[in-house]
Amino acid sequence: MENPKYFLIVNLIAGQGRCKQIFPAVQKELDRHHVNYDLHYTNEPEEATDVARMGIEAGFTHIVAMGGDGTVNEVANGVVGSDAVLAVIPAGSGNDFIHMTGIPSDFHKAIEVLLHGHERTIDLGRVDDSRYFVNGLGIGIDAQVARDVLKMERLRGAIAYLYAAVKEVLRFPAFPVKLTGSGWSEEKKCLSLGFANGKYCGGGFKLAPLAEIDDGKIDIGAIGDFPKLERFIRLPQVRKGEHLKLSRVSYHQDVKVTVSSEAKLTAHIDGEPYKLPAGEFSVNVVPNVLRVLVP
DSSP: OOSOOEEEEEOTTGGGGHHHHHHHHHHHHHHHTTOOEEEEEOOSTTHHHHHHHHHHHTTOSEEEEEESHHHHHHHHHHHTTSSOEEEEEEOSSOOOHHHHHTOOSSHHHHHHHHHHOEEEEEEEEEETTTEEESSEEEEEHHHHHHHHHHHOSSOOHHHHHHHHHHHHHHHOOOEEEEEEOSSOEEEEEEEEEEEESSSOBTTTBOSOTTOOTTSSOEEEEEEEOOOHHHHHHHHHHHHHTOOTTSTTEEEEEESEEEEEOSSOOOEEETTEEEOOOSSOEEEEEEEEEEEEEEO
8 A cells, every 4th residue: 555644543551551651662663664643542431433433534544553452442443344454553451352363462563564564354243233343242251350350450461361260260150141043042051151253352261262353253152150169170271272172161153143141241342341232132243344454
């Protein structure tokens, strides 16, 4: 693309302050490469979505999300449906999205991708034809873990997620859910229910080991309840993506699934707390809809 125009959307509080810490060095690196860019600091939840749309209307060709997976989610929701390209400079706690795209975690190398990478078109997931997700929608224990991590002041990254996961393994109650897909249905009590576009969530937990971000499907993983002691045994298996062989785990790949539950469900979308629609809702894949800069 000739004469690209970059619009940086920066979440300075991402990564428990890591983004704010490294951003001056990122600016120096961009200036060293004589990058033509403008920037906006986000201040409120979901602000980045509107700001991304305004950037596109202003003629920027590349919308750059600097923050964690939540920032990437918000920017992606603003970019989807346009001709603009999403780029990422990772600076969050989990940074699960970059594992699926090959974007480096080091900001120097991520800027090299920004300047010399190529475009890849990926799928997105969507809740009730409204909110998109890049990695996944999680319900249950992983959603509670994401909420716990947001409250932490000292721990960061994968260690924070692992600490929160161990804590919730002891206390999180299972919940009932009914799932209806294309020619299948299921009712069970779950510790975790995930709808995945990518393999990873929760700072590297491989909850959906068969997922691909460009296969035109959503992966649905339902982890049933286990006694508390056995939960500790199963946690490492879930982290490594070795849980699909367990009898209390069910796994489907589909283009759309309908969800209902009598319980109040705790959810996250790409690592950020998310309020689910009341009553029954659906989750579906939107194939080949987002252009992303990758190595």
